[in-house]
Amino acid sequence: MYKRILVTGGAGFLGSHLVERLLDRGDEVLCVDNFFTGTRRNIEHLIGHRRFELMRHDVCFPLYVEVDEIYNLACPASPIHYQHDPVQTTKTSVHGAINMLGLAKRLRARILQASTSEVYGDPVVHPQVESYWGNVNPIGIRSCYDEGKRCAETLFFDYHRQHRLRIKVVRIFNTYGPRMHPHDGRVVSNFIVQALRGEDITIFGEGLQTRSFCYRDDLIEAMLRMMDTPDDVTGPINIGNPDEFTIRALAEQVIELTGSKSKIVFRPLPQDDPLQRRPDIGQAREILRWEPKVALREGLEKTIGYFEGLLGSGVIGGALASRTAAYAANPMG
Numbered sequence: 001m002y003k004r005i006l007v008t009g010g011a012g013f014l015g016s017h018l019v020e021r022l023l024d025r026g027d028e029v030l031c032v033d034n035f036f037t038g039t040r041r042n043i044e045h046l047i048g049h050r051r052f053e054l055m056r057h058d059v060c061f062p063l064y065v066e067v068d069e070i071y072n073l074a075c076p077a078s079p080i081h082y083q084h085d086p087v088q089t090t091k092t093s094v095h096g097a098i099n100m101l102g103l104a105k106r107l108r109a110r111i112l113q114a115s116t117s118e119v120y121g122d123p124v125v126h127p128q129v130e131s132y133w134g135n136v137n138p139i140g141i142r143s144c145y146d147e148g149k150r151c152a153e154t155l156f157f158d159y160h161r162q163h164r165l166r167i168k169v170v171r172i173f174n175t176y177g178p179r180m181h182p183h184d185g186r187v188v189s190n191f192i193v194q195a196l197r198g199e200d201i202t203i204f205g206e207g208l209q210t211r212s213f214c215y216r217d218d219l220i221e222a223m224l225r226m227m228d229t230p231d232d233v234t235g236p237i238n239i240g241n242p243d244e245f246t247i248r249a250l251a252e253q254v255i256e257l258t259g260s261k262s263k264i265v266f267r268p269l270p271q272d273d274p275l276q277r278r279p280d281i282g283q284a285r286e287i288l289r290w291e292p293k294v295a296l297r298e299g300l301e302k303t304i305g306y307f308e309g310l311l312g313s314g315v316i317g318g319a320l321a322s323r324t325a326a327y328a329a330n331p332m333g
Helices: 013-024 079-084 086-107 143-163 187-196 216-227 247-258 282-287 296-313 320-326
Strands: 004-008 028-033 052-056 069-072 110-116 167-172 201-204 237-239 264-267
Touching: 004 013, 004 086, 013 028, 013 216, 069 086, 069 216, 079 086, 079 143, 086 110, 086 143, 110 143, 110 216, 143 167, 167 216, 187 201, 187 247, 187 296, 201 247, 216 237, 237 282, 247 264, 247 296
Parallel strands: 004 028, 004 069, 028 052, 069 110, 110 167, 167 237, 201 264
Antiparallel strands: none
């Protein structure tokens, strides 16, 4: 039987792919987005679909709809975007969680929170396990996102304990793929766009910091499996790829795959940038019977093809490097 499902942030990078998967399996989907970082381009091919509805709305304000399940993905997720308006970022995480939890409480609906590996901060435990409480600067330039997501998790578990709400919390590690915003300041999109344009590839620090990169299809599959778990499975559960790469190795692989003549240049490491990031996915393997299948090289090839299409159509404009520098952002989000 089909379900009526609300996806907040549904016009974003991950949200739009989630919406497609839900429609493909026969559900009715209400996509809610304020288009701060999401774009109509991501979901315009769905306009007119008989089971798809689009609503422009900011989750910082209450929403009154009738649905069976809620995926709460609404929040700027890259340093450039969440540091552009840090107060609004915190509001989106906290007020957004309160409003979506209130809606779920009224409807007795199941609700999933897209949390983040950033709740671990600059970790002293490696790889990161769900029981680790993290090492987060509460007053730094990244705190609006890190602490906003931590507070959202607190709200989810308090609603679960106090109101017996059926919650699901996943902590998403670095994810990439087609429909990433070309100017979001994240390392994969930065490197690909810079390489395709023949610009210098900017690495912050010495490039020895590590990240683990999960392709979008693997991530969406994990979220769907998490939502379908029994009610006693609440999480948090880490979702990501445990294969670990240095930032410099990523840059070199992007240069190889694009055939670019770009040179690697180094800039000072931004404040509070984590030096290591790799998920322990033991719980995901055991509970969700899930692990990523797409290797980094394969995923990069698909993502490069997407950005080549954007460049060819003229969608990408302006100097990426200058915009990144203007926000004093880092590309590691």
